[in-house]
Amino acid sequence: MQIFNSATRYGLIAQCLHWTAVALVLLAWTLGMLGDELPRGASRALGLYIHATAGLLVIALTVLRLLWRLVDPSPPADWTYFGEWLFADWIGLGAKLAHLALYVLLLAVPIAGIVLQFARGDSLSIFGIVDIASPWPRDRAFAEGVKEAHELLAHGLLAVGGLHAAAALVHHWVFGDRTLARMIPGAKP
Secondary structure: OOOOOOOOOOOHHHHHHHHHHHHHHHHHHHHHHHHHHOOOOHHHHHHHHHHHHHHHHHHHHHHHHHHHHHHOOOOOOOOHHHOOOOHHHHHHHHHHHHHHHHHHHHHHHHHHHHHHHHHOOOOEEEOOOEEEOOOOOOOHHHHHHHHHHHHHHHHHHHHHHHHHHHHHHHHHHHHOOOOOHHHOOOOOO
16 A cells, blocks of 8 residues: 555545544534433543544644645546536536535634633643633633534534535446545555
8 A cells, every 4th residue: 555645546644634534523523413412420521522532633634634735745636537528627626615615614613612612611621631721701602602603514514524425426436437446445546
């Protein structure tokens, strides 16, 4: 398995960053949706801690992914199956906008979560190593607004991520190209 991207597929590092981010987003979203269902006390506190830790890891991975893209650019898209259609330009633009939306949401959702934690007047635990005290006093009204924004952004991230996955499946099953296989570890070149 190649570590760096090639002209035809993503390398191991890009694949690991991608799939780890997917797992963390799904974990954080699930705990965000089901966290209130956990029994009060240690179970709920642990769920919130894992939710927040996953969000912090998403920020770190997203920054790392963006830096990695500067070092090791993505393989070029292959639009040859669309021939000379003008449609290919629209598909390419849509893909770029979807990726931009994913990166923005990957940062915006956890940042909104951090602001929510502070708006509640709570400190933010950074991986259990250090706690950052809230920079402002508790504000319930502000916290409620931020909570709604955090949830809306999280649902948006899942929706755009779902469209991203659906597009990869359409490429694989309808167009029969290698768009999906380029990001699957161990897929044949």
